[in-house]
Amino acid sequence: MSIMSYNGGAVMAMRGKDCVAIASDRRFGVQAQMVTTDFQKIFPMGDRLYIGLAGLATDVQTVSQRLKFRLNLYELKEGRQIKPKTFMSMVSNLLYERRFGPYYIEPVIAGLDPKTFEPFICSLDLIGCPMVTEDFVVSGTCAEQMYGMCESLWEPDMERQAFEMTCPVSRIIEFDRMSTTVDSKWDSKGIISKDGRCGNNTASSKSMI
């Protein structure tokens, strides 16, 4: 039982052929009590860059706002969109500043390079240790279940259609198992590919007691 399951929440991202997908649940609750089912956990940080934040809801909102502030300053200074890897360093820096009094969030970043459209996903721990992977990243209350599903469903170089199914299915199955994340709509914010992004809104199959 941890502070991360006080509000609950789960986020994951997967990498496919020339595209990435990021998905999260939309539940906001206080322990077992549900409050709303449309809480945003994935935030756009550029045309082709999204960050998903799982953990304590207050920190989710604070960090996304402070990050957007830093990002805006960066874009004004540089005059261009930020690269995903640089953005990861920015998040890492923001979190490590609070090394001894951290934000209780675990971010997941998914995006495409603004010029080369190279797909990129990564996750960080609550004090900013970055981890770039080639396949998928998960974080949140049902992380272990998500690891299991992703590990079995993910294949390298999945085309977009196959991808659209894999990401959602892994999510629903996770959510069914965890009382603090399930039961509401969950939101796959995007398959992001170079010509457009596509946001899907899908429902979980059953509600939890």
Added chain:
Amino acid sequence: MATLSVCQAPCGGFSFDYCRRNVLLEAELAKLERSVPAARKTGTTICGVVYKDGVVLGADTRATEGMVVADKNCSKIHYISPNIYCCGAGTAADTEMTTQIISSNLELHSLSTGRLPRVATANRMLKQMLFRYQGYIGAALVLGGVDCLGPHLYSIYPHGSTDKLPYVTMGSGSLAAMAVFEDRYKPDMEEEEAKQLVRDAIAAGIFNDLGSGSNIDVCVITKGKVDYLRPHDEPNKKGTRAGSYRYKQGTTGILTKAVTPLDLEVVEETVQTMDTS
């Protein structure tokens, strides 16, 4: 960055703003029998050995978050300067950030002196920083490099003590790795022998310690050359899947779908003239 005026850019260094809030949260949690989330640790087996012409550093590649493997292929051998590399065990964010901070400072120092940095300088910088934080920065490091005075190897503990030795191991798998070293180390080994010894020591850590796993990275530093072999060895290759587990299109019901086409920026414009005479 707490109460910020819009014009103020964030300044560097640690910020202790949330400590009070977090202490109160933890007290509240203790009443509800919950705990604080765990930071990612590197479990780890790292080691280094001095051989005839230089230093060989080795590390495994597993990062754990509690009892789950968070990263199956993380890089634990960090760059400090062109002739100095550092392996890190302990809290992953701490080893990452500490080595980056010291690497930046060492580069400035090197530009100021006009010389290639010495391993003893990096060691002194690291131990002074870690001691300042009294062990709260959980970074256990194996620092190795070759400078004008020859090859050097140090082990640095989170509280700031250091040891200068011909062979060192750190991390949860250090006992397994040290057992291999104690058996087969001899002074003035050849490069291949040293690489094999390091590889075997890390393999001992990987197979006997739960906190270490996956691949073996090796970094060979000699005067004027660095060989970063990542991965040097992959004793834990993932098995191949027997069947296809793909779900059919339409398995998941989609409630709403919003497609936003994005503009493609013009990156490069070239004009080719045609001779129309």
